[in-house]
Amino acid sequence: MEIFLQQVINGLTLGCVYAVVALGYTMVYGIIQLINFAHGEVVMIGAMVAFSVIGVLMKTGMPPLLVVAAGTVVAVPACMATAWLMERVAYRPLRNAPRLAPLITAIGISIILQHVAMMIWGRSPIAFPQIVKTHTFEIGGALITNVQIAIIVISFTLMGALMFLVYRTKLGVAMRATSQRQDVAGLMGIDINRVISATFVIGAALAAVAGVMIGSYYGQTQYTMGELLGLKAFCAAVLGGIGNLAGAVLGGVLMGLVEALGTGYIGDLTNNWFGSNYRDVFAFIVLILVLVFRPSGLLGERVGDRA
Amino acid sequence: MNLLELHAVEVRYGGIRAVKGVSLSVAEGEMVCLVGANGAGKTTTLKAAAGLLPAAAGAIHYAGAPIAGMKSFELVRRGMALVPEGRGVFGQLTVAENLAMGAYVRDDAAAIAADRERMLQLFPRLKERYQQSAGTLSGGEQQMLAIARALMSRPRLLLLDEPSMGLAPLIVERIFEIVADIAREGVTILLVEQNARLALETCQRAYVMESGAISLAGNARELLDNPQVREAYLGE
Numbered sequence: 001m002e003i004f005l006q007q008v009i010n011g012l013t014l015g016c017v018y019a020v021v022a023l024g025y026t027m028v029y030g031i032i033q034l035i036n037f038a039h040g041e042v043v044m045i046g047a048m049v050a051f052s053v054i055g056v057l058m059k060t061g062m063p064p065l066l067v068v069a070a071g072t073v074v075a076v077p078a079c080m081a082t083a084w085l086m087e088r089v090a091y092r093p094l095r096n097a098p099r100l101a102p103l104i105t106a107i108g109i110s111i112i113l114q115h116v117a118m119m120i121w122g123r124s125p126i127a128f129p130q131i132v133k134t135h136t137f138e139i140g141g142a143l144i145t146n147v148q149i150a151i152i153v154i155s156f157t158l159m160g161a162l163m164f165l166v167y168r169t170k171l172g173v174a175m176r177a178t179s180q181r182q183d184v185a186g187l188m189g190i191d192i193n194r195v196i197s198a199t200f201v202i203g204a205a206l207a208a209v210a211g212v213m214i215g216s217y218y219g220q221t222q223y224t225m226g227e228l229l230g231l232k233a234f235c236a237a238v239l240g241g242i243g244n245l246a247g248a249v250l251g252g253v254l255m256g257l258v259e260a261l262g263t264g265y266i267g268d269l270t271n272n273w274f275g276s277n278y279r280d281v282f283a284f285i286v287l288i289l290v291l292v293f294r295p296s297g298l299l300g301e302r303v304g305d306r307a
Numbered sequence: 308m309n310l311l312e313l314h315a316v317e318v319r320y321g322g323i324r325a326v327k328g329v330s331l332s333v334a335e336g337e338m339v340c341l342v343g344a345n346g347a348g349k350t351t352t353l354k355a356a357a358g359l360l361p362a363a364a365g366a367i368h369y370a371g372a373p374i375a376g377m378k379s380f381e382l383v384r385r386g387m388a389l390v391p392e393g394r395g396v397f398g399q400l401t402v403a404e405n406l407a408m409g410a411y412v413r414d415d416a417a418a419i420a421a422d423r424e425r426m427l428q429l430f431p432r433l434k435e436r437y438q439q440s441a442g443t444l445s446g447g448e449q450q451m452l453a454i455a456r457a458l459m460s461r462p463r464l465l466l467l468d469e470p471s472m473g474l475a476p477l478i479v480e481r482i483f484e485i486v487a488d489i490a491r492e493g494v495t496i497l498l499v500e501q502n503a504r505l506a507l508e509t510c511q512r513a514y515v516m517e518s519g520a521i522s523l524a525g526n527a528r529e530l531l532d533n534p535q536v537r538e539a540y541l542g543e
Contacts, residue, residue: 177404180397180400188408190411191380
């Protein structure tokens, strides 16, 4: 029972990060039906920029929490700028091109971003400074750290803020209108290009925070970290029903839980034939199973007919 | 003064000339219709005027200034609103949100709220379905929503594309009554319509379009009596 609860806590923490990243995928897909494969790299850039800022500031003797906050505050606009540029330069010219063209471009952008990061931050894993003192709390025999609590609280706050933005503000309604009928949205006086840019930039802001959170949680980062994380978050978005915000949250949390529980129990269940090194497999097994029975995802309405 | 003026406008789809040198004008405060058979180029002409399609040749002036190359969203800010063919409501948005999008270019919250109240009085059905998603509305209700939404931008020029399409005759009549009321309040209207009789009875002036060009133009009442029109468009 303690193991179960422990894995639920770990899974929830991880799932929250997946969910925050998945929202970026699903928002962009919702508005221009593009799977932005470079979104994982935006997360990586967020982690890397925060790492550099934290590295400089921690020597100044500033309070640790403030240092991490400052790292995040710099990472967010850096990621927003990256995503804005990416949309403007790579995706916008292909807005009316066949669907495969922007998809392949996205993969190309992701490779470019990885290599730019490699040139700046090197190819080896970097230890993300663990400057915030970890406190551990016990609930029902399981342990939860203040970092985990912070990740869960921040993630749900961000998700709530995004929901408010999308469902309660003028920009949010314009985003949903644009995702349904671009031509008619233009007839309302909505500048489609600005709304699409805003969508990318908002998703990137979330990705930046996710990058800092995952860096602080795992205590390391590398220029390739966006690859697997991005893939899992994308799967989480598909699992929940791509294009659907609540689906991305549900899919992300579910994926984190499945991964943590699977990793925790696989040894016992297979008599130690398989070990926790198979942790990355679970997410994809669940994805395949769900898609076999519900091709549009858990909360998705439309079947993805164009990809 | 002419609010909208098209001069020898051509619109092409690929190599095909869908509109072949159309000239027409709508004066401030006037209600003008563009009638003709299916495929005559009426909608294409309207789309060119609204900035949805580029004109390959010719000139379009709105409120005295050329508008070539301007996007539809910029024209909305200058007081032009188009109710598109097939209504184009945002199906997954509520009626309230659809109306809010109509007022997207305005920031005067108090005046927007007042206009919204007026729309709900003008179209009581929309009031009943205020928080429902627009996709659940009937065709007639969607048409009313599309018109109300366009009016929320307080247009100087309202372009209407086939408002009668796919609707029951009673509802069509009601919609035309409302459009006539809107015109009486001083909004300039250019109406594209296949239902030639209704359009000619409602408007002051009319243009008849045939395979991409204007074939007849003049006073709507006189066109109603024109034997050519009666034979070709009124089924007599």
